Amino acid sequence: MCGIVGYLGKKNTKEILLEGLKELEYRGYDSAGIAVLSDGEFSSFKAVGKLVNLEEKTKEFTTDKFAAGIGHTRWATHGKPTELNAHPHVGASSYVVHNGIIENYAELKKELQNTGVTFLSQTDTEVIVHQFEKNQQDAANSFEAFKKTIGELEGAYAILLVTKAEPDTIFFAKNGSPMLMGINAENEKYFASSDTPLIGQCSDVNYFEDGDYGYVNADEIVIFDKSGNKKEPHFTKLATNKLSAQKDGYRFFMEKEIYEQSTVIADTLLGRLSEDSVILDEIDSSLFEGINEIKLCACGTSYHSALTASYMFERHAKVKTSVEVASEFRYREPIMTKDTLFVVISQSGETADTLETLKMAKAAGLKTLVICNVDNSSMVRIADASILTRAGIEKGVASTKAFATQVVVFWMLSLYLAKRNNTLRAEEIAAQIAVLREVPKSVIVEDAMHERIKRLSKRYLHGHGFFFIGRDLFYPLALEGALKLKEISYLHAEGYPSGEMKHGPIALADPELFTIALLPEHLLYEKSRSNAEELSARDSTICAISPIEFDKADDFIKTKKHSHYMLEFFEMMLVVQLLSLEISVRLGNDVDMPRNLAKSVTVE
Ligand code: AGP
Numbered sequence: 001m002c003g004i005v006g007y008l009g010k011k012n013t014k015e016i017l018l019e020g021l022k023e024l025e026y027r028g029y030d031s032a033g034i035a036v037l038s039d040g041e042f043s044s045f046k047a048v049g050k051l052v053n054l055e056e057k058t059k060e061f062t063t064d065k066f067a068a069g070i071g072h073t074r075w076a077t078h079g080k081p082t083e084l085n086a087h088p089h090v091g092a093s094s095y096v097v098h099n100g101i102i103e104n105y106a107e108l109k110k111e112l113q114n115t116g117v118t119f120l121s122q123t124d125t126e127v128i129v130h131q132f133e134k135n136q137q138d139a140a141n142s143f144e145a146f147k148k149t150i151g152e153l154e155g156a157y158a159i160l161l162v163t164k165a166e167p168d169t170i171f172f173a174k175n176g177s178p179m180l181m182g183i184n185a186e187n188e189k190y191f192a193s194s195d196t197p198l199i200g201q202c203s204d205v206n207y208f209e210d211g212d213y214g215y216v217n218a219d220e221i222v223i224f225d226k227s228g229n230k231k232e233p234h235f236t237k238l239a240t241n242k243l244s245a246q247k248d249g250y251r252f253f254m255e256k257e258i259y260e261q262s263t264v265i266a267d268t269l270l271g272r273l274s275e276d277s278v279i280l281d282e283i284d285s286s287l288f289e290g291i292n293e294i295k296l297c298a299c300g301t302s303y304h305s306a307l308t309a310s311y312m313f314e315r316h317a318k319v320k321t322s323v324e325v326a327s328e329f330r331y332r333e334p335i336m337t338k339d340t341l342f343v344v345i346s347q348s349g350e351t352a353d354t355l356e357t358l359k360m361a362k363a364a365g366l367k368t369l370v371i372c373n374v375d376n377s378s379m380v381r382i383a384d385a386s387i388l389t390r391a392g393i394e395k396g397v398a399s400t401k402a403f404a405t406q407v408v409v410f411w412m413l414s415l416y417l418a419k420r421n422n423t424l425r426a427e428e429i430a431a432q433i434a435v436l437r438e439v440p441k442s443v444i445v446e447d448a449m450h451e452r453i454k455r456l457s458k459r460y461l462h463g464h465g466f467f468f469i470g471r472d473l474f475y476p477l478a479l480e481g482a483l484k485l486k487e488i489s490y491l492h493a494e495g496y497p498s499g500e501m502k503h504g505p506i507a508l509a510d511p512e513l514f515t516i517a518l519l520p521e522h523l524l525y526e527k528s529r530s531n532a533e534e535l536s537a538r539d540s541t542i543c544a545i546s547p548i549e550f551d552k553a554d555d556f557i558k559t560k561k562h563s564h565y566m567l568e569f570f571e572m573m574l575v576v577q578l579l580s581l582e583i584s585v586r587l588g589n590d591v592d593m594p595r596n597l598a599k600s601v602t603v604e
Helices: 013-027 051-057 105-114 126-136 142-152 253-259 261-269 300-317 352-363 378-382 401-421 426-442 447-457 474-489 498-503 525-537 565-586
Strands: 003-009 031-038 041-048 067-074 094-102 155-163 170-175 180-183 189-192 204-207 213-216 221-224 235-237 293-298 320-325 340-346 367-372 385-388 465-470 493-497 513-518 541-546 555-558
Touching (some): 003 013, 003 170, 031 051, 142 155, 352 378, 447 565, 465 474, 465 525, 474 493
Parallel strands (some): 293 320, 465 493
Antiparallel strands (some): 003 189, 155 170, 213 221
16 A cells, blocks of 8 residues: 655655665555655656656656655555656645545545646545645745644545745654654654664654644654644654565565465464463453453454454353454444453554554453554554564565464464463363464475475466365465465455355356365364365366365365364465465466555555
8 A cells, every 4th residue: 555755864865765665665556756855946756657667767866965855655546546646746836745545635626626726636635735735825834834734634644745935844744544753863854654664774763643743854853743732752763673575585575475484483482382371471361351252353364364263262262252344343333342352453553444443442442452463553552452473574465474473373362361261171272282383384385385286276277266165264264265366366266164155156166166175184074075075066176175185176285194273274374375376476467566456555
């Protein structure tokens, strides 16, 4: 989703902005642009497509003096991905970049057009710069005009604005979309949508709160809160070790991230397991006092991991658990009772819909917990408690290692609760902990397995659809397998509970319908196999994934013999991820940045 960067200082502003935007590339975008104000003059460049196009356009441009610069990668919401719609948007003497959505843009635009303002783009963002310049005409100074403008906007935003009237200043505002500011000993000021562009450039960062607005120049950092009270910035140290963003010899980040799963799962387990209990130092057990129900809320892949949690929480800890898609939960006027622990799950911690459900739960007085991969993200800062997944930066838009670590955290949490609630015997908990320790080994990608999947993938490049089927915990895995395939192959795929196929979808069965059947040995094997046989009998092409030979399969991916179904779960997760990857590679798609998708979905 859109990314913002800003810089105020004396270095090569163009380079800093472009480097910052590169760090945000993984969020997904379809155009990009920068505007730099130096010596009282603006230079602005925009390009559709990848950042190399913008680099090409700016190759003759350098800045070696004090400058105020803003940059943006755009993921289209209002208006097509064209150069005119790319940010920064220009007024008579100002430029603006914006993430989020201005909900009342249509009415503001109409009023501005009635006063003779001409709009160049179809975006909601452009109203900000024109409204600001309109307000500049009556305001005492540019900051007053900016403040008034922010007060007139409805919706979600992270905004940076630069104007010739105050040539050494960047104005900013944040509400609902992430933004932070960084500083360093050289008196430079940086802005970005996440901390990655700032690592290595800044020593300290201030994460803006919703409703914050203000300005920075060489001498000042001025911040106001949503009630208009001046506030001090709250700087915290920024990590100095930029986690490796390189592909390390892999063809794609997604591939690297699939291979990394063994290591990151080991990291997620580190220090959290003893012989007979799960140690989650980051949460106080009082979080669960008075709790009779757990509600999980998330989007996409994180929603699928939440579904796995619902099986484990009920099975192990005997707590009533429900799972909701965040975008649905928001508007259906849900009943929220205070004996419910509200849990949000998010790789990024910034997904707009999930973040809003967290705010709703907080407002309703519920206790809240976030399972997240990004420390200091909006959700981590808002929730009462958080458990970090330690997957490291995930760059591939199609989530892999984040999902794996989320499931591991949920499994640990279910055992933690089982002990607390006395719902599993001590030996059972110890036995499961021993299995948990085996998970990193179960997700090591073996060459033979990867080669087999590579070879098989050529048979699955067409057809009229895929059904991924599984039972129990393998149903959310089937959903996740189908989502992975859809995202990067653009082939139609659905995840289905194996037992549901005969209630309708089996009507689609024919040789061009591909069924990917998850057949674990240790969880409802016979039942799952019967369901796959029903499809085979109706001529669907079956690709079975199982440790047990299945003679009705057209293709068979043999997984290892494991002692526990969760180890089968993780190995099968690997298989469906690799299968999607190899199909996508054969189709010539952009694996890491699939069309129409964004890594961090910060609009609803
Ligand atoms: C995963 O492959 C997707 N790109 C997407 O479904 C993602 O999981 C979803 O947008 C939620 O993101 P989050 O975990 O950062 O909240």
